[in-house]
Amino acid sequence: MTGHQPAHHPPQRVGVVAESTPSETRVAATPSTVRLLLDLGYEVVVESGAGGASGFDDQAYTEAGARIGEAWAADVVLKVNAPSAEEIASLPAASTLVALIAPAQRPEMLAALAARDVTVLALDAVPRISRAQSMDVLSSMANIAGYRAVIEAAHVFGRFFTGQVTAAGKVPPAKVLVAGAGVAGLAAIGAASSLGAVVRATDPRPEVADQVRSLGGEYLPVDTVREKSEEGGESTDGYARATSADYDRAAAELYHAQARDVDIIITTALIPGRPAPRLVTAADVAAMGSGSVIVDMAAAQGGNVEGTIAGRTVVTDNGVTIIGYTDLASRLPAQASQLFGTNLVNLLRLITPGKDGRTVIDFDDVVQRTVTVVRAGTVTWPPPPVTVSAAPASTQAQTQTPSAVSTAAAVDAKPPRLTPARRFGLIGLGMLATFLLVAFAPAQLAENFTVFALAVVIGYYVIGKVHHSLHTPLMSVTNAISGIVVIGALVQIGRESTLVTVLSFVAILLTSVNIFGGFAVTRRMLSMFSRGEPR
Numbered sequence: 001m002t003g004h005q006p007a008h009h010p011p012q013r014v015g016v017v018a019e020s021t022p023s024e025t026r027v028a029a030t031p032s033t034v035r036l037l038l039d040l041g042y043e044v045v046v047e048s049g050a051g052g053a054s055g056f057d058d059q060a061y062t063e064a065g066a067r068i069g070e071a072w073a074a075d076v077v078l079k080v081n082a083p084s085a086e087e088i089a090s091l092p093a094a095s096t097l098v099a100l101i102a103p104a105q106r107p108e109m110l111a112a113l114a115a116r117d118v119t120v121l122a123l124d125a126v127p128r129i130s131r132a133q134s135m136d137v138l139s140s141m142a143n144i145a146g147y148r149a150v151i152e153a154a155h156v157f158g159r160f161f162t163g164q165v166t167a168a169g170k171v172p173p174a175k176v177l178v179a180g181a182g183v184a185g186l187a188a189i190g191a192a193s194s195l196g197a198v199v200r201a202t203d204p205r206p207e208v209a210d211q212v213r214s215l216g217g218e219y220l221p222v223d224t225v226r227e228k229s230e231e232g233g234e235s236t237d238g239y240a241r242a243t244s245a246d247y248d249r250a251a252a253e254l255y256h257a258q259a260r261d262v263d264i265i266i267t268t269a270l271i272p273g274r275p276a277p278r279l280v281t282a283a284d285v286a287a288m289g290s291g292s293v294i295v296d297m298a299a300a301q302g303g304n305v306e307g308t309i310a311g312r313t314v315v316t317d318n319g320v321t322i323i324g325y326t327d328l329a330s331r332l333p334a335q336a337s338q339l340f341g342t343n344l345v346n347l348l349r350l351i352t353p354g355k356d357g358r359t360v361i362d363f364d365d366v367v368q369r370t371v372t373v374v375r376a377g378t379v380t381w382p383p384p385p386v387t388v389s390a391a392p393a394s395t396q397a398q399t400q401t402p403s404a405v406s407t408a409a410a411v412d413a414k415p416p417r418l419t420p421a422r423r424f425g426l427i428g429l430g431m432l433a434t435f436l437l438v439a440f441a442p443a444q445l446a447e448n449f450t451v452f453a454l455a456v457v458i459g460y461y462v463i464g465k466v467h468h469s470l471h472t473p474l475m476s477v478t479n480a481i482s483g484i485v486v487i488g489a490l491v492q493i494g495r496e497s498t499l500v501t502v503l504s505f506v507a508i509l510l511t512s513v514n515i516f517g518g519f520a521v522t523r524r525m526l527s528m529f530s531r532g533e534p535r
Helices: 031-039 058-064 085-090 107-115 130-135 137-156 183-194 206-214 245-259 282-287 333-350 366-371 393-398 402-412 420-440 443-464 473-492 498-527
Strands: 013-016 043-046 076-078 096-099 119-122 164-166 169-171 175-179 198-202 264-267 293-296 313-315 321-323 372-375
Touching: 031 043, 031 058, 031 333, 043 058, 085 107, 096 333, 107 372, 130 333, 130 366, 137 183, 137 264, 137 293, 137 321, 137 333, 175 183, 175 245, 183 198, 183 206, 183 264, 198 245, 245 282, 333 366, 366 372, 420 443, 443 473, 473 498
Parallel strands: 013 043, 013 076, 076 096, 096 119, 175 198, 175 264, 264 293, 293 321
Antiparallel strands: 119 372, 164 169, 313 321
């Protein structure tokens, strides 16, 4: 019996190449991510020395299952930075390149790549949607860069970050201003706050205020006469957009006032496809004290600070150091390479649906369509616009019908607060109802109601006095209920009825096990995070 047998396609080779950009220490795949690529069915070839600057030697890649060889001849080439002209010429026809491309700023590179009849996936074009978060290289690198910016500032800053009181005198804490509360800004806020500094942050989006406070920072709003929805912030694609002139004027006043007070400024403002907005002027820098530090994380796009030089450190006449490093993420090469490689694996997992080592790009998938900037020699950038769910509410409201807006307003409207007169009136009604219940109900019901009321009050206060660190969110409720039950059972256990006594004893036993067992488990969980030696 004969039949048609499906053609067997060998797995594609994935090549991990060495970076040619000066001072670049990252690599597109680590030994641990190589194993994940092998699990997807690919063969992995690593260029000799590709991971040396990140601390991964050729032997580590070989032990992970990769082969050391000519990576540029692979079917899928993995790279961190955009290729040079010589590297583009090394790409074989019909291959796929995955790297940071910056397609909006480099149309000539897209044309050169298309001439090679290749497919290009731009890691910096991943849409800001929930499903694509695991592939968002920009967020991963911004997180590392924000942390490293604080480390660089602390290295140059000549004093403690945290305040101290010593026998030699009092040391005030450093004051840090973070401009922008995106991924990089939040990482900087958390790092500076952990070092003990007084951290302040500003951002056009007022909704990030809670995030700033959760990391120990103080949110500084920019007050303008226009509506907040007009002040800029986040666009419908999830990236930052330009702010209004009115907002810029108010923000300039805020920056100048803060520059006279803070010791360190970290700027993170970027708008995709446009030069970095100017936030800190030369007058602001001149207003800072000698020894102050500015870290301009937007130096590669022109800088947020007047006087920034990309890739260099500048010391002004009044002793302010302006750091314009463009390789902050590369200064933590092992960590950056691991996160970068993980993001890249997640992208390859998406375009390898069969886990058979064969890439299949589906343009019906919004993520794959957006990151594909060149497909089989055809430039496909820019992609159709992607609207994310995180768009400002005001933008959504403008597209709704009046009836929908009114309905949404009715649903979202907060209930009116009780006035003092109404509150006292309700208390009075409750007291009257309690009096009538006790006065006219049977004696046993009145007694049981009294016991229940006392048990509620006593149980609430008994559990409420326990320190909050011993409560999980669920235990805080169950222990309060158990406290009410055990108090009521203790009161009832002395009754003449044998059934009441037995039920009271069972209630005391079970609720006691719940309370003390819950506290014991929680203490054990807390001990896992203690600094002491484990028992």
